[in-house]
Amino acid sequence: MTQTRIVLAARPDGAPRPEDFAVTSGPIPEPAAGQLLLRTLYLSLDPYLRGRMGSSASHSSGTQPVTLGAVMEGGTVGEVVVSRDPRFVPGDVVAAATGWQQFAVAPAAAVRRLNPADAPVSTALGVRGMPGLTGYAAIREIGRPRPGETVVVAAATGTVGSLAGQMARLEGSRVVGIAGGERKVRWLRAAGFDVALDHRDPDFESNLADATPDGIDVYVESVGGRVRQAVWPRLNRHARVPVCGVASAYSAAATGLDTDADGLMSGLVTRSITLRGFVFSDFEYLRPTFEREVADWLRAGDVVHHEDVVDGLVNAPSAFLGMLAGEHLGKRLVRVAPEPQSEDQASIA
Incomplete structure (x- = not known):
């Protein structure tokens, strides 16, 4: 089986362009011991990713830029499909950093389990991320x-x-x-x-x-x-x-x-x-206190937030360029796949 991935095709000279990205296909990887196979649900689009593309004369990222031909980096929320770690089971939802692709393998130690009862899982890439x-x-x-x-x-x-x-x-x-x-x-x-x-x-x-x-x-x-x-x-x-x-x-x-x-x-x-x-x-x-306080503020209505969601991984490049141009309001996300249903949701359906 293959999956869709978006790779960095060229380093931008100035503002990024659509041709700096390429949509490719590749194999779905197999997790080894201590790893998880994740299906991407949401992809986070953030300004810092411009630095990861390289070739900005006036701004450099603290991390090495993405290699040409490699999958673009980015924070994600994903569903565990296959677990090779006893701490996780299929169906768990986690925050990770697996980039612009439909499926990815991640070390179990590098992901953070999310509880959908605390807040919508997409907020792990925004107001609670x-x-x-x-x-x-x-x-x-x-x-x-x-x-x-x-x-x-x-x-x-x-x-x-x-x-x-x-x-x-x-x-x-x-x-x-x-x-x-x-x-x-x-x-x-x-x-x-x-x-x-x-x-x-x-x-x-x-x-x-x-x-x-x-x-x-x-x-x-x-x-x-x-x-x-x-x-x-x-x-x-x-x-x-x-x-x-x-x-x-x-x-x-x-x-x-x-x-x-x-x-x-x-x-x-x-x-x-x-x-x-x-x-x-x-x-x-600060993360434990931050997550607790923000969850309390959201529940109480003391803090509001907005998510600007674009559907489809293939639309990530245009959504990213639009974000850099300031066309979005709030947190811009790409919905790559539908969220898994909970048992309660499934019984209602």
């Missing part, structure tokens, strides 16, 4: 907003930004969310952000100034570019800036970047600003 933990750590460990402070969140409708902003609201802070387009601005307002701004608005800089009359105490950064340039002069003394990405640099030419590092560092000194870059794995120790 890597992006959620990123936003959680940005607020809980780095930003640490206090009641009455002003928090500004870039890319605020994404999973990272939306959770970070809603957490800051729960802490009693005043939260300004920044997104691109009226649809996203409306969603931020409905989600409880105090102010929602459209960075595409020609008057964005003056709108931001009006929205932050007392300056900015915490800025959750994942965008860079025009947004960062507007925010930076408004940072208060002792402001905290957690940085989990710079989306404007992912496909940009190096000559297009703001390279005034001396000016930036001077601002850090004169205003005693804390600037901390990080990745979610730096805070893996």
Whole structure:
């Protein structure tokens, strides 16, 4: 039997294109001792994957890029089809990192069992997964907003930004969310952000100034570019800036970047600003508390989230390119296969 896989066909020069990917077929692998054969249910599409494609002059991933001709990387939720480990049985649902393919073998030690009773399993790739933990750590460990402070969140409708902003609201802070387009601005307002701004608005800089009359105490950064340039002069003394990405640099030419590092560092000194870059794995120790708290917030309605689901593995490249262009709202996922029915669901059917 064969399966569909999507491989990296070329390294992009600038923004990725459809021809940088190729749809191929290959054998369904056999698991060895200690391994699981997984059927992919959901595939996560995330901005960091642009770095995994390589050839970005201005952004490099902390991990080696995907080899040309190899399956594209990516987080997944999968169903155990064959288990060669006593801890798992067929039908178990797990979070893994098996990439853009229908079936994959993974070491049992490298997957995380999911309980569908806790939350929809797709949330393990979003609000209760890597992006959620990123936003959680940005607020809980780095930003640490206090009641009455002003928090500004870039890319605020994404999973990272939306959770970070809603957490800051729960802490009693005043939260300004920044997104691109009226649809996203409306969603931020409905989600409880105090102010929602459209960075595409020609008057964005003056709108931001009006929205932050007392300056900015915490800025959750994942965008860079025009947004960062507007925010930076408004940072208060002792402001905290957690940085989990710079989306404007992912496909940009190096000559297009703001390279005034001396000016930036001077601002850090004169205003005693804390600037901390990080990745979610730096805070893996927070996962038990993070998962418990987010599950409680979701059940109570204190936190809302949105999933933008595209059906079909073959549509992953176009969905990924659309995500990089900002066409999605919330967490973008590819549904590769239907979820298995529970015994209760099967009896109802």
